[in-house]
Amino acid sequence: MRLSQYFLPTLKENPTEAQIVSHRLMLRAGLVRQTSAGIYAWLPMGYRVLRKIEQIVREGQDEAGAQEVLMPTIQPAELWQQSGRYEVYGKEMLRIKDRHEREMLYGPTNEEMITDIFRTSVKTYRDVPKNLYHIQWKFRDEVRPRFGVMRGREFLMKDAYSFDLTKEGARISYQKMFLSYLRIFARMGLQAIPMQADTGPIGGDMSHEFIILAETGESGVFCHPDWIKTDPLKEPVGYNDDLNPFFEKYTSLYAATDEKHKPGAAGIPDSELLQARGIEVGHIFYFGTKYSQPLGAKVTGPNGDLITLEMGSYGIGVSRLVGAIIEACHDEAGIIWPEAVAPYKVGLLNLKANDAAATKICDEIYTMLQQAGVEVLYDDRDERAGTKFADCDLVGLPWQIIGGRGLDKGMVELKNRKSGERTEISIEDALNKVIGK
RNA sequence: CGGGGCGUAGCUCAGCCUGGCUAGAGCGCUAGUUUUGGGUACUAGAGGCCCACGGUUCGAAUCCGUGCGCCCCGACCA
Numbered sequence: 001m002r003l004s005q006y007f008l009p010t011l012k013e014n015p016t017e018a019q020i021v022s023h024r025l026m027l028r029a030g031l032v033r034q035t036s037a038g039i040y041a042w043l044p045m046g047y048r049v050l051r052k053i054e055q056i057v058r059e060g061q062d063e064a065g066a067q068e069v070l071m072p073t074i075q076p077a078e079l080w081q082q083s084g085r086y087e088v089y090g091k092e093m094l095r096i097k098d099r100h101e102r103e104m105l106y107g108p109t110n111e112e113m114i115t116d117i118f119r120t121s122v123k124t125y126r127d128v129p130k131n132l133y134h135i136q137w138k139f140r141d142e143v144r145p146r147f148g149v150m151r152g153r154e155f156l157m158k159d160a161y162s163f164d165l166t167k168e169g170a171r172i173s174y175q176k177m178f179l180s181y182l183r184i185f186a187r188m189g190l191q192a193i194p195m196q197a198d199t200g201p202i203g204g205d206m207s208h209e210f211i212i213l214a215e216t217g218e219s220g221v222f223c224h225p226d227w228i229k230t231d232p233l234k235e236p237v238g239y240n241d242d243l244n245p246f247f248e249k250y251t252s253l254y255a256a257t258d259e260k261h262k263p264g265a266a267g268i269p270d271s272e273l274l275q276a277r278g279i280e281v282g283h284i285f286y287f288g289t290k291y292s293q294p295l296g297a298k299v300t301g302p303n304g305d306l307i308t309l310e311m312g313s314y315g316i317g318v319s320r321l322v323g324a325i326i327e328a329c330h331d332e333a334g335i336i337w338p339e340a341v342a343p344y345k346v347g348l349l350n351l352k353a354n355d356a357a358a359t360k361i362c363d364e365i366y367t368m369l370q371q372a373g374v375e376v377l378y379d380d381r382d383e384r385a386g387t388k389f390a391d392c393d394l395v396g397l398p399w400q401i402i403g404g405r406g407l408d409k410g411m412v413e414l415k416n417r418k419s420g421e422r423t424e425i426s427i428e429d430a431l432n433k434v435i436g437k
Numbered sequence: 438c439g440g441g442g443c444g445u446a447g448c449u450c451a452g453c454c455u456g457g458c459u460a461g462a463g464c465g466c467u468a469g470u471u472u473u474g475g476g477u478a479c480u481a482g483a484g485g486c487c488c489a490c491g492g493u494u495c496g497a498a499u500c501c502g503u504g505c506g507c508c509c510c511g512a513c514c515a
Contacts, residue, residue: 012464012476013449017508037507091438092514109515143438143513150515157515209515283515317515351474386475393475404474413474 001344002366003379003391007044010391021216022326023148025335029395031322038145038153045395046322048343050156053188053321054135056340057158060184064176064239066131066160071113073137077103079112083294094141106139111291111313114161118309119297125165125307128299129173133160135318147218150279150323160314163292165301170286170310174206175243177284177314181210182232182250184316185281189338190328192281193227195255199285205251206312210282214328217277220258224266225274227253279324286312335396336418344377346434347397351385351404362403365412365427372435393417401430 011028018024026032031046042050058068077095080086086093094106107113114132122128135158145153162173178194185192194208211221230250237246254266254273263270291297292309301307317324329336339345348366352358362380369376377397379388385404392400402413406424414430415422425433 009447011448015448016443016450019509034507138515140514144509144511146509155515159515280515315515320515349474354473384473384475384477386477389475391476402474 001377003377004381006377008395009043010394018148020147020150020327021330022150022323025326025330025394026148026323029335032149034148038142038151040149040152040154040319045343049322049337049341050319052341052343053325054156054158054318056187057184057316057318058135060180060187061133061158061160063183064131064180066133066177066180069114069117069132069134071107071110071117071134071136073107073139074104075107075110075113077105079116079295080105083112083115083291085112092140092142094139107136108138108140109313109315110134110136110159111161111311112295115291115295115297115311118161118163119292119295122163123299125299125301128309129162129164129169131160131162131173131176133158133314148323150218150320150327152319155317156319158316158318162312162314163297164310164312165299165307167288167310170288170312171206172243174284174286174312175247176239177312178208178247178250179232179235179237179239179243181282181284181314181316185210185212186232187340188321188325189340190281190325191228193221193223193255193278194250195221195223195257196251196260197283197285204286207285208251208283209257209280210284210316211255211257211278211280212324212328213276213278214324215277216327217279219278219280221255221276221278222258222261222266222270222273223255223276224253224268225272227255227274279320279327280317281321281324282314282316284312284314286310330396333390334394337396337398339398342375342396342398344375344397346374346376346399346401347392347395348376348378349385349388349392349400349402349404350378350380351388351402352407353380353382358403358407361407361427365401365403365431368431369434372431374435399434401434 009030014024015027018027026046030043032040032042035041077086093108096104098104137154138157139154142151142153145151160177162170164170164173182192190212192210192212194210196205197207197209199207235246237243266273288310289308292311297309298306299309325341326335329338346369348362350359350362366376366378379392396417398417400415400417402415406412410427411424412427412430413422413424414433
């Protein structure tokens with residue numbers, strides 16, 4: 001993409017409304033624009049990041065055996081009246097009426113709806129287990145939206161729902177999601193740590209919040225230092241294997257938010273615990289028959305008896321992740337995207353845009369990168385070098401190829417946004433490095 | 438939902454207390470000169486229903502009332 005053609009409205013100054021760093025940077029880097037409190041429009045660059053995250057989540061869930069569906073944003077009130085949550089949910093739920101005065105709502109979550117879909121179609125134990133998920137916009141009418149996209153009223157969420165015959169089966173479904181989540185976040189370049197969360201009336205060890213570490217995180221966390229050494233992508237375990245050993249290994253390492261932290265409970269001296277801050281980006285839990293019971297989601301078992309399904313649900317805040325990643329990955333100059341979610345891999349800066357010979361070389365580099373399938377944002381604007389550097393750093397692409405005074409000798413500078421390291425190398429070497437990576 | 442703050446140019450803000458010239462600055466934008474590897478400098482421009490409605494007054498961005506919007510702290514939450 002040529003920057004001269006692109007819709008990327010960057011800001012030099014910080015908008016007053018944005019207080020936290022990710023919100024400021026998202027506005028300044030031209031990723032989003034706010035349309036009302038807690039509701040955002042996604043501009044081209046921001047939308048690319050959102051879709052990359054979404055795709056990593058999708059692939060991770062598919063691989064774990066979940067199947068993607070798409071449920072509507074608007075739901076009928078009846079379902080929620082059946083589950084009893086219509087009254088309970090309160091003002092957070094945006095209620096609306098259609099032209100026939102029928103009560104509808106903008107879905108804050110989809111347990112009722114998926115249970116309804118499932119119960120009407122699945123009648124025999126032979127059809128379970130199943131795990132269905134979708135990635136859809138949700139609305140919660142937060143009293144006080146804040147932190148930009150991190151706590152908006154409208155947000156994109158992946159939510160999966162598992163259906164099992166037995167609690168043991170539900171446990172397996174849960175463990176699959178546990179593994180899937182660890183891998184999904186790791187693929188995004190994030191260290192996510194599952195922490196035991198409230199399980200409500202059900203109890204047990206089957207509810208975890210996934211927290212990514214970021215200095216500006218909303219809550220304090222304590223965890224075992226060995227967490228840093230873990231790499232879920234390297235665990236030699238598959239979704240059809242017995243996941244118990246893996247689950248044991250990862251749940252036995254201590255990790256707790258400051259609210260739940262119990263001094264002395266870590267198994268190692270508290271002074272050795274890693275203290276950090278974190279942001280919740282995912283939540284998984286088992287809730288048994290909480291919805292299947294009132295909604296009558298049952299199947300016929302092997303003996304002909306009716307069995308109420310055991311369910312779990314598994315959420316990832318997709319739009320929230322955009323903000324969360326920026327909280328975890330930025331510096332004074334701007335965003336530093338992990339490569340897996342970067343809107344473009346390379347920024348190509350032509351510092352001599354008014355020099356025909358230099359421009360010709362940069363155009364060629366641009367073409368070669370495109371032909372090699374590298375996502376590249378080409379700053380071909382007739383701007384000062386300083387402006388280009390500032391914009392490119394702000395926007396946070398992992399690599400910068402800087403074409404300037406060395407161009408006539410076939411040299412460019414390759415800069416790594418994260419380390420800040422810059423090396424003057426030949427065009428060919430720069431291309432190889434960026435393409436090969 | 439309790440407490441606080443703020444709405445003036447695209448952005449950041451001054452002016453308001455103590456009402457009165459034609460409503461300002463910096464950045465951004467347009468044109469030109471300049472500069473040419475870290476948001477260059479100069480010149481000339483464009484750009485405003487001063488959040489809305491009502492009131493007080495000869496006169497309101499400024500004072501008063503009501504409403505709306507946005508932000509922050511807390512409670513709540515993915």
